[in-house]
Amino acid sequence: MAGPSQNTHFSSSGAAAETSIGPNHPLQEILAVLHCGRRFLVCSHVRPDGDALGSMLACGMMLEQMGKQADLVSPDSIPMLYRRLPGAARIRTAPVPQEFSAEPYDAVILLECDGLERSGLRGLENLFLINLDHHVSGRPYANLNWIDHGAPSVGEMVYRLAMAAGARLTAEMATCLYTTVLTDTGGFSYGSVRASTFELARELVQAGADPIRIAQEVCYSTPISKMLLLGAALNTLHREGRVAWLWVTHQDMVRTCAAEEDCEGIVNFAVGVAGIEAAVFLRELPDGSVRMSLRSKGKTSVAAVAEQLGGGGHQNASGCTVPGPLSRALQDVRERLRYALATVPESS
Numbered sequence: 500m501a502g503p504s505q506n507t508h509f510s511s512s513g514a515a516a517e518t519s520i521g522p523n524h525p526l527q528e529i530l531a532v533l534h535c536g537r538r539f540l541v542c543s544h545v546r547p548d549g550d551a552l553g554s555m556l557a558c559g560m561m562l563e564q565m566g567k568q569a570d571l572v573s574p575d576s577i578p579m580l581y582r583r584l585p586g587a588a589r590i591r592t593a594p595v596p597q598e599f600s601a602e603p604y605d606a607v608i609l610l611e612c613d614g615l616e617r618s619g620l621r622g623l624e625n626l627f628l629i630n631l632d633h634h635v636s637g638r639p640y641a642n643l644n645w646i647d648h649g650a651p652s653v654g655e656m657v658y659r660l661a662m663a664a665g666a667r668l669t670a671e672m673a674t675c676l677y678t679t680v681l682t683d684t685g686g687f688s689y690g691s692v693r694a695s696t697f698e699l700a701r702e703l704v705q706a707g708a709d710p711i712r713i714a715q716e717v718c719y720s721t722p723i724s725k726m727l728l729l730g731a732a733l734n735t736l737h738r739e740g741r742v743a744w745l746w747v748t749h750q751d752m753v754r755t756c757a758a759e760e761d762c763e764g765i766v767n768f769a770v771g772v773a774g775i776e777a778a779v780f781l782r783e784l785p786d787g788s789v790r791m792s793l794r795s796k797g798k799t800s801v802a803a804v805a806e807q808l809g810g811g812g813h814q815n816a817s818g819c820t821v822p823g824p825l826s827r828a829l830q831d832v833r834e835r836l837r838y839a840l841a842t843v844p845e846s847s
Contacts, residue, residue, distance in 0.1 A: 525645040526663050529629055532643065533664065536605030538568045540596050540626075543610040543653075545619035546759065547573050549581060549682030549717065553675040554610045554654045556586045560672045561661040570604075572596040574619030578760035580717055584678060585671035595621050611653040613637050613811055631656050633691075635802045636811025651691040654679025655699055670707025677708035682717060685767070689815045690797070725761035728752065732765050732780065736772075742836045743769040746781040746825060762792070770794040776843070777801060777836045779829075787823040791832060792816075799843045804835045 543551035562569040606627040628641035633650035769778035777795040793801035810819020
């Protein structure tokens with residue numbers, strides 16, 4: 500296909516209302532590829548969350564408005580919390596997305612993936628790749644890269660792309676994008692929130708997003724399995740100075756009939772304790788390895804800790820998977836969190 504093929508990397512401060520796009524902005528090159536192509540694959544990361552799913556759906560709606568064909572593919576199933584998002588049934592689950600297309604894709608749009616392996620999909624290596632990411636661990640591995648560490652969600656970046664493409668902000672698109680902002684800012688509480696975040700939320704609500712309904716579906720639709728798992732985790736809650744931790748074993752998962760998605764948000768109960776600046780929730784996997792979810796307040800960067808352990812994410816919300824056993828993983832991450840906190844003054 501025609502279009503730019505050079506590798507472009509850009510990082511900005513993340514203004515949601517950005518309207519002026521200079522000639523060297525990666526949006527220009529991304530738009531050129533979108534206009535030239537006809538068929539696109541849109542994907543995000545394994546274990547998709549609200550930002551990943553809402554962004555995929557909004558990106559697909561934008562491409563359809565442009566008269567393009569878009570396949571939305573995830574390696575993992577959609578968590579129950581997000582199955583009522585507009586168009587959610589369009590997202591297909593498969594490890595090899597090419598099976599959905601009789602023709603080759605003109606480009607792949609990867610949303611908040613810091614590498615191809617993060618997508619969990621196979622067969623993307625020889626395709627034209629467009630990388631949109633806002634994580635501090637984001638890196639320019641694709642043919643075109645737009646990395647904005649200041650954006651509170653990748654959904655905000657999709658919004659800016661859609662507006663630059665001349666797309667119409669429908670109520671369905673606004674609902675998906677509002678979900679990305681709500682979930683990836685921890686309910687507008689993480690350090691990436693700024694005045695422009697609320698400006699974007701206001702515009703999305705004016706376009707038809709219902710903030711009450713979205714909050715109720717995301718925050719107040721907890722399955723009983725998650726409540727039982729939360730009880731098991733809270734029984735292990737400990738703190739030491741400004742660090743808190745809690746965990747569940749694989750047996751806890753089995754006993755409570757919990758799904759992987761039920762683990763989302765449990766770490767927030769630890770970081771929400773008064774006086775805690777950093778927290779970690781550990782989950783023992785069936786093979787004995789350990790999945791960690793890290794959270795912090797203020798200037799403490801758990802992204803740096805996650806990157807040391809092979810993961811990544813946001814400054815205040817990150818994750819990684821490490822070898823077991825659980826006791827050793829816990830000791831290691833506690834030491835790293837203590838070291839990270841040692842350089843950050845205590846909050847007043």
